[in-house]
Amino acid sequence: IHKSFHNIHPAPSQLCCRSLSEVGAPRWNDYEVPEEFNFASCVLDYWAQMEKEGKRGPNPAFWWVNGQGDEVKWSFREIADLTRRTANIFTQTCGLQQGDLLALILPRVPEWWLVTVGCMRTGIIFMPATIMLKAKDILYRLQMSKAKGIVTTDTIASDVDSMASECPSLKTKLLVSDHSREGWLDFRSLIKSASPEHTCIKSKTVDPMVIFFTSGTTGFPKMAKHCHGLALQSTFPTSRKIRSLKTSDVSWCLSDPGWILATMGALVEPWTAGCTAFIHHLPQFDTKVIIQALLKYPINQFFGAPSIFRMILQQDFTSIRFPALEHCCTGGEVLWPKDQEEWKRRTGLPLYDIYGQSETGIICATLREMKIKPGFLGKASPPYDVQVIDDKGNILPPNTEGNIGIRIKPARPVTLFLGYEGNPEKTAEVECGDFFNTGDAGMMDEEGYICFLGRSDDIINASGYRIGPAEVESALMEHPAVAESAVVSSPDPIRGEVVKAFIVLTPQFLSHDKDQLTKELQDHVKSVTAPYKYPRKVEFVPDLPKTITGKIKRKELQKKEMGQM
């Protein structure tokens, strides 16, 4: 546990091409950093080559269904062809270049996978975001990033058009739709005529690849920038033991394409293993559809946030056997031991936990071969050296509560984000001595298992969504009924936590019906920002607790909410 990252970190070497000559999935050692790495050429094209040589089975690499009878199945060779075409659309038709930023706001449609790999091939930095974003969220992202391009769908395109004049950097708009739209390039038509000949860039492992927007306690989301090395983590022997995916597996990761969980769990991880990434369009979350899909399709690997498992367990069944399902994995929020037990009791399957952040990829995991310790996340996942630290960055002894930290000195792990783009102050804030401070409180036992004990700051994790209170408070303040508000986390039996707003009303709304006003404020938040952030609980209060300097004491409200006061 205490071994220094530096001592086990060999010198970078040129390894990328080596993998292509090996039989078996491309892999690097847990701490090996090749000088050059590109997921498209090193991993995806490898599997396409294996297919060509008859060394991979006939199961598809990608299998998409929409529940209405439509289905897309692609082999690795087809994906290689289609993503090369996508790369040519970006560089030849759109004139985008390596290092340019592209906003990627799509639901679970096959084109999301093409755009992601197309960006990797060209070195265009993609910025995934959820389709739930509203106009203001999108404007913020386009302006913050100075994105040169956007790929999105009909529902978002009109918002983009309405604010185009405020985004001077935005030159290219690509629409994924069956209809055309003035001023937009039609992705589905272009891909048919684009050339399938494209040479993947020779990216350095440390060259930027992707930016995830991630919420903080104050202000609006920050841009966590990752290099191509992020995708390297899934090739490491230890990471491969998390789910032990085989080429014959059918893996379903339910995450919305806007989150790092989808980039890693629904694309990088299954394709590194050469297996099938199964996707259900699922425009609306519906537990019954999930259960039906698990019964109908040969899905043997299932991955989603704990809330999804809890919601399935809410359904009226005492026992269920999903015919193909072998392994279930969860992450993104706290997994409670009682849900793990209940899932095992009713489905016969253990539920394995992983832990990570938008800044990190997977930090800890309970590998398939490890014993599950209920209430623990698992152990450090290489290349991370994870320690529980105090506020100065000193390593704490076992069974002592502190902050979960990742060692960054003397060497920064290549899978850790490069920093918050354009925000060196915030990047410096999360560094603590020789460690990156996750901001999560935790404890490690004598065996190296780590447990999660909550956030050290005000960030809310509601059913796996990381929500900054300031974002919700700012949305509430736009409503004339709100004089002041304070947003905190509130415990919830299904979603783990939900957003709760304490609201001081303006005088003219004091006499309004409170239930009606609650609904109006919830709808208001859903209409001005991504709806997953809306306060599921609202309490009207005469005033808010404040410090003598007038700062709202969120912590006090939080403690009250947790029943600790």
Ligand code: BCO
């Ligand atoms: O609850 P309501 O029905 O009142 O509201 C829901 C939706 O109906 C509503 N909505 C959605 N689109 C809308 C809209 N309203 C207006 N306009 C629209 N366009 O908004 C609310 C959405 O809330 P939700 O998504 O929390 O609820 P839902 O649909 O019940 O989904 C439940 C979950 C569990 C499927 C969902 O919460 C979920 O997907 N959670 C997991 C998130 C996740 O994947 N996190 C991982 C992040 S990455 C990470 O942590 C790093 C790990 C390595």
